[in-house]
Amino acid sequence: MYRYFTAAKALTGFVRVTTPCARRAPEPARFYSTKGPGKPPDQRRPCSQPTKPIEPCRPKVALKEKCKSQMDDQPKPCGPWKEAHKKKNDNYNRILLLGLATTIGTLLLMWWYGAFNTTDDSDKSKKKKKISREVEKIPKDxxxxxxxxxxxxxxxxxxxxxxxxxxxxxxxxxxxxxxxxxxxxxYMRPPLSKELWFSDNPEAVKNLTFKQWNGKERSLxxxxxxxxxxxxxxxxxxxxxxxxxxxxxxxxxxxxxxxxxxxxxxxxxxxxxxxxxxxxxKNLPLLENCANQDVTDRVILFRSIPDFQELDQITQEAKSVTIIGGGFLGSELACALGRRGKQTEMQVNQIFPEKGNMGKVLPKYLSDWTTEKVKQEGVKVIPETFLENISFEDNSLTLLLSNGKKMKTDQLVVAVGIExxxxxxxxxxxxxxxxxxxxxxxxxxxxxxxxxxxxxxxxxxxxxxxxxxxxxxxxxxxxxxxxxxxxTGEANAYKHQSMFWSDLGPDVGYEAIGIVDSCLPTVGVFAKATEKDTPKAVVTATGNGVRSETETAAKPVKPSCGDMQPPKDGEDYGKGVIFYLRDDIVVGIVLWNVFNRMAVARQVLQEDKKYEDLNEVAKLFNIHGD
Missing domain, CATH: 3.50.50.60 (FAD/NAD(P)-binding domain)
Incomplete structure (x- = not known):
């Protein structure tokens, strides 16, 4: 640094520089010669003698007036080295700016990837925000x-x-x-809680295409x-x-x-x-009045494509998910997420106030059977229970249940119907x-x-x-x-008895029509199921996963001719027909793993009469496949 400072002063004319020898203590005179060793010079001066000063600038005659300095002027460099000096300084400046830009860019990248974040992964999950649901307007104006x-x-x-x-x-x-x-x-809503969850192709899910139970791909x-x-x-x-x-x-x-x-x-x-x-x-009153943003960010009211996309993303990494609701949607989601939980070790819980899955629709014995089926899918079913309180603790939701127990979960899904x-x-x-x-x-x-x-x-x-x-x-x-x-000018009255269907995966499904309420008295007739009596089989046979369409196109079924036989041990509820009665008149029918019989069910409801023996009515559905 001293050398650079001294050289800079010498160039600007502030000091006169002597040789390094002049600053050291005197020592015996030494002579230097360019004539070769051993040949003493004719006239040589020892280096201890003072040298003549180095003039900062000796301009030519033509430049004398230009380089002439006044008393108050700062010395200015002049001469042929000026342009080279400026070029060198510009090069240094470019290097300095490049280094500064590189440093800033490196720091920004480190910040972006969290190098300066001292929080652990749990803190990151705590700060994770809910996916934006802003809908883009098309057209914009x-x-x-x-x-x-x-x-x-x-x-x-x-x-x-x-x-x-x-x-x-x-x-x-x-x-x-x-x-x-x-x-x-x-778009179609049913696959959001059914087939889309059973796809093993992430790209297909991203594009909202799914495979029907028969393996045929279809767009949502x-x-x-x-x-x-x-x-x-x-x-x-x-x-x-x-x-x-x-x-x-x-x-x-x-x-x-x-x-x-x-x-x-x-x-x-x-x-x-x-x-x-x-x-x-619908939402729970407890959650509607919740002011804790950490809680509401971890609650999904499942209904639409954005709901599916958000839940699909969350369940890729979540350790636990809890579903509130035991109806069609809640039970379908429970089975679908239970299947994913087996692959990712995610715990799936289902909470509802009824005694069993779909307890508001199915008779108790069939609701209990359905609950066991859901449990086999890896779901922890908690019936006759409702949510009393909810809080956010230790980067997860803490649920206080009506049975006095507490439960930890990463995500809450509410599926309790619509308004x-x-x-x-x-x-x-x-x-x-x-x-x-x-x-x-x-x-x-x-x-x-x-x-x-x-x-x-x-x-x-x-x-x-x-x-x-x-x-x-x-x-x-x-x-x-x-x-x-x-x-368009028609004047048709609405007389259609609409049906609905629900699948608990590709192996168990049912279709229903009319008023199906578990509070009504029911009569069920069941038979042994075969490989053809599954949702997967009916979609394979028809090529269509929308069962309201397959039922419309179904061919008439011949009634059974023989006597109805009760199921044997181990054959309970394989497939069957459940009649719902009001004043001894059939007002609703559930076809349990029985497909392409909806026309017969509509005919029975249209009769609007009392039947002495519903076993005879069940023959119309030919559940034994005669």
Whole structure:
């Protein structure tokens, strides 16, 4: 450093530099010669003698005035080395800036990968935030949505899908606009709790494709993306089409003026309108009033594609998951997650207040059998129990149960049913049913002039069973189709007895129709099951996993001719028919591992009469395969 400082001063003319020898103590004179060793110089001066000073600048005559210094001027370097010196300094500066940028970049990368995070993995999980659920609006601006359309469908679920298919069938050049709050095009909900969980291909799950029980791959979406047209192009299409405005919400409908209002005030004039807003998953009152963000971030109300995607991601690493609810959805999810838990060593718990799985639907003996089946899938079933309190401790949820026990879990899934989306009733002066919920409609599913309602949110009058509201896929399909036909000029009444189905994996499934309530008296007739009596077998035979469609296409079944034989030991509840009675009249039927017999069940309900011997009625279903 001293040498550099001295050299810098010498260059600027502040000091005069002497040879190093002059600063040391005197010593005997030494002479140096360039004439070779042993030849003393003619005239040499010992190095101890002082040298002449080194002048900082000796300009040529032409530069004398330029280099001339004044008393107050700082010495300035001049001469031929000036440009080289500047070039060298610029090079040093570039190296310095490059090194500084490299250092900053390295520090940023270290910060990004958590090198400066002193917390352990448990602290990271504590700070983990819930996946964002913000829905992207497509189109981004409401001005790109047509302001006047012949057909307007409010809601983007199964009922709307079925309605626009019916409209296009009756009116091929129809122009249909769908307004959906969801960020996806219409899709099937049943596979979200069934087949999607049984896929071993992560890429297929990411793309929302799944294998049916027969191994055939299918997309979750009803139609491919190219089927739909852009909203702003809809009215210019000579052959019509279907456009879906995703992420938008209709907040008000004026039935008299036939105008729908979006959340930003944008108005859409319609000719015919269908309300098919569906339902939203119910929550527990305890969780609705919970102000702890750490708790609410670890609760999923399961219903939609984002719910599936979030739960799928969480269960890749979670050590434990607890499901609240013992109905169709809760039991299906329990079996699906139990299968995954066997692969990842994840503990799966299921809590519900009933005595057994699907205890509100199945008779006790069959509910108990189903509970054992769920347990065999690796699920810890906790019946007759409800959640009393919940807290966040040690980076996980602590559940206080009604039996006094505490339970730790990483994630809570709530599957306790849905409630109809009827917010439009108040803003649009539409009538709702106090007992069943939903918009009140007539037999043609009409709520007001040129305004129909279909799907989960419709409350219709059943001539056999009274006013009802049904929350199943088959009802959404059939009611949506009938509403769509009536929007094109038909005047058909809704007389369909909708069915529903549930699968506890590929080996056990059932279908039901009518009023199936475990509080009603039941009569069950069972037989030994075979390899053909499984959901997997029926999908393999028909090539279709949507059983409301396979039942519609099923061929008639010949009744049994022989006597009904009770099942032997070990054959209990392999397959069978359960009749639900009210005043000794069959009002509901469950087909347990019996498929393609729904037409027979509808016929029995249509009879609306008392039967002296239900064993004879069971022969109509030919469960013994005669």
């Amino acid at each position: 409401s001005s790109e949505i047509p302001s006047c359309v012949p057909y307007l469908l409010v809601g983007g679920g199964t009922a709307s899908l079925s309605a626009f298919r019916a409209i296009k069938t009756k009116d091929p050049k129809a122009k249909v606009l769908v307004i959906s709050t969801e960020g996806d095009n219409p 979406f009803f139609e491919p993306e190219e089927f739909y047209v852009q909203c702003m192009e809809l009215m210019d299409k000579p052959n019509g089409g279907v456009a879906v405005a995703r992420g938008w919400k209709v907040v008000k409908i004026d039935p008299d003026e036939q105008i729908a209002y979006l959340e930003d005030g944008y108005q859409i004039k319609y000719g015919k309108c269908l309300v098919a807003t569906g339902g939203s998953p 109809p989306n009827t917010e439009l009733a108040e803003t649009s002066n539409l009538e709702t049913d106090e007992d069943c919920g939903g918009f009140v409609v007539n037999a043609e599913l009409m709520a007001r002039t040129n305004l129909w309602v279909a799907g989960d949110c419709s409350c219709f009058y059943d001539v056999k069973l009274g006013r009802r509201r049904v929350e199943h896929h088959d009802h959404a399909v059939v009611s949506g189709r009938l509403a769509g036909e009536n929007m």
